[in-house]
Amino acid sequence: xxxxxxxxxxxxxxxxxxxxxxxxxxxxxxxxxxxxxxxxxxxxxxxxxxxxxxxxxxxxxxxxxxxxxxxxxxxxxxxxxxxxxxxxxxxxxxxxxxxxxxxxxxxxxxxxxxxxxxxxxxxxxxxxxxxxxxxxxxxxxxxxxxxxxxxxxxxxxxxxxxxxxxxxxxxxxxxxxxxxxxxxxxxxxxxxxxxxxxxxxxxxxxxxxxxxxxxxxxxxxxxxxxx
Amino acid sequence: xxxxxxxxxxxxxxxxxxxxxxxxxxxxxxxxxxxxxxxxxxxxxxxxxxxxxxxxxxxxxxxxxxxxxxxxxxxxxxxxxxxxxxxxxxxxxxxxxxxxxxxxxxxxxxxxxxxxxxxxxxxxxxxxxxxxxxxxxxxxxxxxxxxxxxxxxxxxxxxxxxxxxxxxxxxxxxxxxxxxxxxxxxxxxxxxxxxxxxxxxxxxxxxxxxxxxxxxxxxxxxxxxxx
Amino acid sequence: xxxxxxxxxxxxxxxxxxxxxxxxxxxxxxxxxxxxxxxxxxxxxxxxxxxxxxxxxxxxxxxxxxxxxxxxxxxxxxxxxxxxxxxxxxxxxxxxxxxxxxxxxxxxxxxxxxxxxxxxxxxxxxxxxxxxxxxxxxxxxxxxxxxxxxxxxxxxxxxxxxxxxxxxxxxxxxxxxxxxxxxxxxxxxxxxxxxxxxxxxxxxxxxxxxxxxxxxxxxxxxxxxxx
Amino acid sequence: xxxxxxxxxxxxxxxxxxxxxxxxxxxxxxxxxxxxxxxxxxxxxxxxxxxxxxxxxxxxxxxxxxxxxxxxxxxxxxxxxxxxxxxxxxxxxxxxxxxxxxxxxxxxxxxxxxxxxxxxxxxxxxxxxxxxxxxxxxxxxxxxxxxxxxxxxxxxxxxxxxxxxxxxxxxxxxxxxxxxxxxxxxxxxxxxxxxxxxxxxxxxxxxxxxxxxxxxxxxxxxxxxxx
DNA sequence: GATGAATGAGTATTCATTCAT
DNA sequence: TATGAATGAATACTCATTCAT
Numbered sequence: 001x002x003x004x005x006x007x008x009x010x011x012x013x014x015x016x017x018x019x020x021x022x023x024x025x026x027x028x029x030x031x032x033x034x035x036x037x038x039x040x041x042x043x044x045x046x047x048x049x050x051x052x053x054x055x056x057x058x059x060x061x062x063x064x065x066x067x068x069x070x071x072x073x074x075x076x077x078x079x080x081x082x083x084x085x086x087x088x089x090x091x092x093x094x095x096x097x098x099x100x101x102x103x104x105x106x107x108x109x110x111x112x113x114x115x116x117x118x119x120x121x122x123x124x125x126x127x128x129x130x131x132x133x134x135x136x137x138x139x140x141x142x143x144x145x146x147x148x149x150x151x152x153x154x155x156x157x158x159x160x161x162x163x164x165x166x167x168x169x170x171x172x173x174x175x176x177x178x179x180x181x182x183x184x185x186x187x188x189x190x191x192x193x194x195x196x197x198x199x200x201x202x203x204x205x206x207x208x209x210x211x212x213x214x215x216x217x218x219x220x221x222x223x224x225x226x227x
Numbered sequence: 228x229x230x231x232x233x234x235x236x237x238x239x240x241x242x243x244x245x246x247x248x249x250x251x252x253x254x255x256x257x258x259x260x261x262x263x264x265x266x267x268x269x270x271x272x273x274x275x276x277x278x279x280x281x282x283x284x285x286x287x288x289x290x291x292x293x294x295x296x297x298x299x300x301x302x303x304x305x306x307x308x309x310x311x312x313x314x315x316x317x318x319x320x321x322x323x324x325x326x327x328x329x330x331x332x333x334x335x336x337x338x339x340x341x342x343x344x345x346x347x348x349x350x351x352x353x354x355x356x357x358x359x360x361x362x363x364x365x366x367x368x369x370x371x372x373x374x375x376x377x378x379x380x381x382x383x384x385x386x387x388x389x390x391x392x393x394x395x396x397x398x399x400x401x402x403x404x405x406x407x408x409x410x411x412x413x414x415x416x417x418x419x420x421x422x423x424x425x426x427x428x429x430x431x432x433x434x435x436x437x438x439x440x441x442x443x444x445x446x447x448x449x450x451x452x453x454x
Numbered sequence: 455x456x457x458x459x460x461x462x463x464x465x466x467x468x469x470x471x472x473x474x475x476x477x478x479x480x481x482x483x484x485x486x487x488x489x490x491x492x493x494x495x496x497x498x499x500x501x502x503x504x505x506x507x508x509x510x511x512x513x514x515x516x517x518x519x520x521x522x523x524x525x526x527x528x529x530x531x532x533x534x535x536x537x538x539x540x541x542x543x544x545x546x547x548x549x550x551x552x553x554x555x556x557x558x559x560x561x562x563x564x565x566x567x568x569x570x571x572x573x574x575x576x577x578x579x580x581x582x583x584x585x586x587x588x589x590x591x592x593x594x595x596x597x598x599x600x601x602x603x604x605x606x607x608x609x610x611x612x613x614x615x616x617x618x619x620x621x622x623x624x625x626x627x628x629x630x631x632x633x634x635x636x637x638x639x640x641x642x643x644x645x646x647x648x649x650x651x652x653x654x655x656x657x658x659x660x661x662x663x664x665x666x667x668x669x670x671x672x673x674x675x676x677x678x679x680x681x
Numbered sequence: 682x683x684x685x686x687x688x689x690x691x692x693x694x695x696x697x698x699x700x701x702x703x704x705x706x707x708x709x710x711x712x713x714x715x716x717x718x719x720x721x722x723x724x725x726x727x728x729x730x731x732x733x734x735x736x737x738x739x740x741x742x743x744x745x746x747x748x749x750x751x752x753x754x755x756x757x758x759x760x761x762x763x764x765x766x767x768x769x770x771x772x773x774x775x776x777x778x779x780x781x782x783x784x785x786x787x788x789x790x791x792x793x794x795x796x797x798x799x800x801x802x803x804x805x806x807x808x809x810x811x812x813x814x815x816x817x818x819x820x821x822x823x824x825x826x827x828x829x830x831x832x833x834x835x836x837x838x839x840x841x842x843x844x845x846x847x848x849x850x851x852x853x854x855x856x857x858x859x860x861x862x863x864x865x866x867x868x869x870x871x872x873x874x875x876x877x878x879x880x881x882x883x884x885x886x887x888x889x890x891x892x893x894x895x896x897x898x899x900x901x902x903x904x905x906x907x908x
Numbered sequence: 909g910a911t912g913a914a915t916g917a918g919t920a921t922t923c924a925t926t927c928a929t
Numbered sequence: 930t931a932t933g934a935a936t937g938a939a940t941a942c943t944c945a946t947t948c949a950t
Contacts, residue, residue: 186413640867671898
């Protein structure tokens with residue numbers, strides 16, 4: 001955070017974005033600042049002034065880089081979804097993984113996304129729920145939707161392979177994918193609430209246990225007998 | 228929505244609450260109006276004026292029935308949690324149910340709570356996530372927390388019985404309870420997002436399938452062999 | 455104060471003012487309640503509801519006895535001025551008092567008015583200063599003005615007698631009267647501020663000392679020599 | 682009043698504060714506007730909208746210059762006290778003044794403060810009396826209190842010198858100081874009420890006469906005989 | 909480009925007053 | 930008469946957005 005402060009201009013001295021690179025840097029500084037503050041205070045609780053002041057910019061500058069408050073939120077949302085997508089792709093890209101191992105890796109990746117990119121997680125999965133101005137804003141949702149579908153397709157592909165290999169039971173793969181994802185989400189949300197001191201279990205353990213149960217349910221126990 | 232309008236007064240013609248019964252009715256009208264609007268626009272996005280105007284009351288009237296904006300939210304929250312609690316208690320109260328049947332009934336009850344009391348569901352489970360002002364307001368959370376713990380204990384008791392009977396695998400019951408609950412939440416949240424047109428699966432089916440998978444994972448497959 | 459509470463009606467049971475006497479009693483209860491609350495919270499800080507609730511009346515009842523909020527203030531103001539007038543008249547009515555003794559008695563009476571009728575003192579002398587809505591309200595001021603003039607005439611008469619008797623220096627009696635009164639007011643105001651911990655002197659002592667100095671200034675020191 | 686209006690902006694045409702000097706000017710415009718309105722309508726009777734509209738500013742602008750309504754009042758209070766302090770210090774700073782001449786000059790200075798800075802006089806001496814919210818607000822009072830003590834100490838020093846020189850009677854100087862001050866206040870308050878047409882004497886004359894009487898009471902008439 | 913002063917609509921809450929019962 | 934529910938205008942303060950410099 002403190003390092004960001006350097007980016008701000010000395011008041012009185014006007015700094016020009018000398019290049020596209022410079023502009024990009026400022027835009028990123030604003031994005032980071034907003035990410036931090038949205039996480040801390042929510043969307044409504046964060047004012048433009050907070051976002052700019054936090055990094056030594058003036059209010060007006062915000063509008064040079066973003067059309068309005070919603071836009072910066074949208075961009076952060078898209079960025080978050082992209083990060084998650086990359087993390088999951090990376091997790092299942094190792095050669096020689098069995099489908100079950102891949103499923104496990106996906107779970108682990110989602111958990112890491114939550115743990116290591118909490119700001120983005122909040123924006124992607126939590127913050128926009130129950131905030132009508134977002135859920136009603138189609139422009140906001142369409143890109144997010146697309147990325148979610150991509151993600152789910154990725155998981156489904158793993159399930160299909162697992163079934164083909166006989167490792168997993170034959171199930172409706174699209175349904176199972178959705179269920180699996182929903183479950184992971186739900187368990188992590190437990191921790192979001194857990195912050196509030198509600199449950200008191202180590203979330204990581206919980207997450208593992210939950211996945212284990214689900215995988216147990218998916219594993220084809222008759223497989224061994226068949227072969 | 229339209230039915231509520233009847234309760235409102237004709238502007239110019241002033242209606243007085245004639246009795247305690249009448250007062251109760253007006254209070255309920257305000258609660259319903261708020262429930263509807265919180266769901267549509269979130270807490271911050273809903274103004275007192277919206278709540279009153281929606282049912283033809285004047286702004287000042289709100290404060291005859293509620294101390295402030297937070298109070299009406301708290302009341303709705305408590306009511307929602309109570310409804311859910313009752314639905315789940317009722318679901319597992321039938322004699323002769325096996326633990327697994329009870330688990331299934333709990334899932335079904337939660338789904339019905341979501342489907343039939345969408346406004347309350349939003350407030351109890353969704354709205355308060357990601358609204359910084361609530362997650363930091365301990366006074367707001369404590370009662371909700373208590374009710375959630377109650378609910379989880381109810382489910383845990385079923386799991387314990389299932390394990391004792393040998394119907395379910397031996398697992399850490401508190402963890403499993405949390406995982407189970409989180410999963411149900413997560414699946415329903417898929418549908419909350421689904422409203423947005425994201426996935427396109429019948430949520431009820433999805434929910435059933437998800438639970439099935441989990442139960443599969445919990446069922447003691449060796450039970451038969453033991454006997 | 456508690457004794458006043460009895461006057462309130464049992465809700466549901468409608469009480470009728472059986473007689474003019476009954477009405478008068480209720481009006482007085484309201485006046486006393488208002489006096490108490492104006493002193494504690496100021497005019498603006500006192501709401502009609504506070505006044506009525508304080509004695510178990512309902513809000514609407516207030517308007518059966520007073521046209522509006524200002525009226526009750528006006529009445530209290532007049533009552534206070536009357537009490538003060540009576541106290542001063544009484545103080546100088548004892549036979550055989552020298553004019554100087556009478557002046558002293560007037561000072562003492564004013565101090566007692568302040569000390570024993572603080573509520574009225576506040577309304578008569580303090581509260582209405584700096585509250586434009588009163589100082590601009592001629593209807594409010596005229597009666598008060600009249601009573602003040604009466605008071606001042608009373609004091610002037612004493613001065614005149616003192617001068618005639620050679621006890622006091624020959625001065626413009628109307629001016630001296632005003633000055634004398636202003637001085638007393640000023641000293642008491644010191645105590646009003648003193649409540650705030652500003653000065654830290656016993657007000658009664660201060661008051662006496664102040665008067666002494668003034669009387670000293672008025673006394674005809676050459677009197678003895680003349681005679 | 683009319684001169685202030687010039688500072689205001691033409692509605693529709695937006696004027697920016699170009700410099701620190703410009704900002705200072707706007708802040709002063711707001712202070713003057715508030716001073717005027719507080720005097721006319723009291724603290725509670727003056728709304729932020731009145732203050733800004735009076736000089737053609739928009740409501741929000743107020744909060745660019747002051748944290749809240751109380752702050753502007755506090756600043757005016759402090760400014761007023763400072764002006765008074767300066768006037769009194771200046772009045773007694775001339776070389777060769779006898780203590781009695783100094784006392785007279787103090788009286789005259791206080792009168793001039795009242796006559797020439799009526800707005801500040803109202804705030805410093807009058808407005809905060811009887812406004813519950815101030816008399817209970819210690820933060821508000823403390824600075825004012827300090828300045829009042831300073832003032833009183835200034836006067837006391839003069840009295841002490843007068844007594845030492847034998848010009849004045851030996852009295853408790855702190856008490857006499859308070860009494861003297863209170864008297865001056867009281868006489869001026871007569872005029873405050875006088876505005877209301879109550880008395881009808883030239884206040885300046887009255888003030889002089891009042892002081893004369895007091896000084897008469899303080900003068901050591903035996904001095905000449907002693908020497 | 910960058911600034912930050914200015915705007916003004918919006919929000920929760922209070923309260924004197926009215927009036928149907 | 931008495932009640933107290935209802936009203937709605939008023940108020941301090943906030944904040945996204947604009948725009949002159």
